[in-house]
Amino acid sequence: MNRKMIFYITGEMVILEAILLVLPLLVSLIYGESCALSFVFAIAAALALGGIMMLIFKPSTTVIYSKEGFVIVALSWIFMSCIGALPFVFSGEIPSYVDALFETISGFTTTGASIVRDVESMSKGIQFWRSFTHWVGGMGVLVLVMAVLPTTTDRSIHIMKAEMPGPVVGKLVPRVRQTAKILYLIYIGLTILQIIMLCFGGMSLFESSVHAFGTAGTGGFGIKADSLAGYSPYIQWVITIFLILFGINFNIFFLILMRKFKSAFMSDELWTYLGIIAVSVLIITANIYPMYQNLSDSFRASSFQTMSILSTAGFSTADFNAWPALSKGILMLLMFIGGCAGSTAGGVKISRVIILFKSVRRELRRMIHPRSVSSLRLDGRNVDDQTINGVGTYFAFYIGIIMVSFLLISFEPFDFETRFSSVVACFNNVGPGFGAVGPMGSYADYSSFSKLVLSAAMLLGRLEIYPLIFAFSPSLWAKK
Numbered sequence: 001m002n003r004k005m006i007f008y009i010t011g012e013m014v015i016l017e018a019i020l021l022v023l024p025l026l027v028s029l030i031y032g033e034s035c036a037l038s039f040v041f042a043i044a045a046a047l048a049l050g051g052i053m054m055l056i057f058k059p060s061t062t063v064i065y066s067k068e069g070f071v072i073v074a075l076s077w078i079f080m081s082c083i084g085a086l087p088f089v090f091s092g093e094i095p096s097y098v099d100a101l102f103e104t105i106s107g108f109t110t111t112g113a114s115i116v117r118d119v120e121s122m123s124k125g126i127q128f129w130r131s132f133t134h135w136v137g138g139m140g141v142l143v144l145v146m147a148v149l150p151t152t153t154d155r156s157i158h159i160m161k162a163e164m165p166g167p168v169v170g171k172l173v174p175r176v177r178q179t180a181k182i183l184y185l186i187y188i189g190l191t192i193l194q195i196i197m198l199c200f201g202g203m204s205l206f207e208s209s210v211h212a213f214g215t216a217g218t219g220g221f222g223i224k225a226d227s228l229a230g231y232s233p234y235i236q237w238v239i240t241i242f243l244i245l246f247g248i249n250f251n252i253f254f255l256i257l258m259r260k261f262k263s264a265f266m267s268d269e270l271w272t273y274l275g276i277i278a279v280s281v282l283i284i285t286a287n288i289y290p291m292y293q294n295l296s297d298s299f300r301a302s303s304f305q306t307m308s309i310l311s312t313a314g315f316s317t318a319d320f321n322a323w324p325a326l327s328k329g330i331l332m333l334l335m336f337i338g339g340c341a342g343s344t345a346g347g348v349k350i351s352r353v354i355i356l357f358k359s360v361r362r363e364l365r366r367m368i369h370p371r372s373v374s375s376l377r378l379d380g381r382n383v384d385d386q387t388i389n390g391v392g393t394y395f396a397f398y399i400g401i402i403m404v405s406f407l408l409i410s411f412e413p414f415d416f417e418t419r420f421s422s423v424v425a426c427f428n429n430v431g432p433g434f435g436a437v438g439p440m441g442s443y444a445d446y447s448s449f450s451k452l453v454l455s456a457a458m459l460l461g462r463l464e465i466y467p468l469i470f471a472f473s474p475s476l477w478a479k480k
Contacts, residue, residue, distance in 0.1 A: 138217025
């Protein structure tokens with residue numbers, strides 16, 4: 001284990017966060033807000049901590065293997081969350097550090113679960129930082145580092161594999177740094193395009209930016225108490241369309257840019273994703289039509305909420321707590337599924353669901369025809385047994401963590417629907433659940449212990465379990 005390299009890169013991440021905190025500082029200065037000083041203190045703390053770590057842990061070798069990649073990712077996210085909570089505390093807008101940490105982890109993991117009851121009373125600088133954490137965490141903070149800093153070794157693919165969501169992560173081009181740059185250029189391009197389109201809809205540059213950050217990172221933090229319900233149908237449709245785009249595997253965008261249309265549209269995951277959207281929207285539209293008595297409004301509300309939940313963004317234009325049981329059941333199912341692998345969306349990922357169903361079907365066929373030989377194919381290629389076994393293991397961990405998390409918060413004075421949907425919404429990085437934590441509610445009434453449990457669930461869900469498990473495994477740290 002290259003311990004010095006682990007803490008050195010973690011120190012780099014903390015320094016990067018200090019640089020990122022300059023943006024909300026500038027926003028605070030532009031609006032003449034007193035919270036600007038809180039960002040100055042947070043930047044100073046980040047520079048001091050990061051500088052000390054890089055000075056003390058300067059490595060003699062820069063080699064990174066898969067185990068170092070997992071640990072670097074886990075520690076970087078934890079350190080950045082701890083530092084990112086400081087502006088909320090220093091400004092006094094979220095005085096409790098546990099609450100501030102919950103809000104920050106929710107931001108970086110693009111969950112969107114919030115303890116803030118009155119978001120409209122928050123300063124512009126804090127609102128900007130709150131939403132900007134979505135954008136930073138959406139593509140991955142370490143992928144950003146690989147995009148802007150020279151990589152010392154191509155083994156840094158292990159960091160990308162540990163941070164990027166999905167069962168399989170590879171390089172788009174031979175060099176990891178070039179791959180990271182391509183991903184971020186696509187990410188930035190789509191974000192800027194959305195900001196422009198939102199501005200055309202009457203939003204200010206500030207409003208357009210914070211909502212584009214929340215859409216790009218599929219996070220869901222807004223600046224209005226009713227989320228997006230008060231905005232025009234045009235705004236809601238623009239965000240719906242971009243939620244669809246950010247829920248797609250970014251490799252497909254790269255293939256389209258390279259004019260490899262056949263390869264791009266051969267994706268089983270893409271067509272399954274679009275099929276799930278179409279079926280869900282049609283069923284929910286028909287189910288809620290008696291409530292709205294207007295096909296246009298029903299279709300728009302259904303489309304928006306379907307995409308908000310499937311992409312795990314968590315924005316809302318309606319109180320879906322009041323929708324019929326069938327619509328709520330579909331939304332709950334979509335919470336589990338999530339978006340495509342290699343997107344900014346959370347959840348299990350559609351590729352894993354496809355592999356799981358195909359592997360079950362293959363096993364059933366083997367039971368009937370024991371001597372038959374069949375392969376499992378995805379996107380026209382055979383899926384190796386290692387990937388199939390990995391998906392099965394992930395599902396086992398997935399169910400286990402949800403059960404343990406639910407039991408740990410079972411003492412809370414909420415009904416089953418609230419407690420269960422809280423765990424599912426946090427672990428799948430969705431944000432709002434049902435009951436007291438629905439789109440019109442918050443997580444403020446949970447105890448500090450439960451907020452820490454749910455914060456851990458958010459990190460486990462965003463990093464897809466393994467990095468945190470390995471980071472806190474004594475055997476991995478033990479000297480051999």
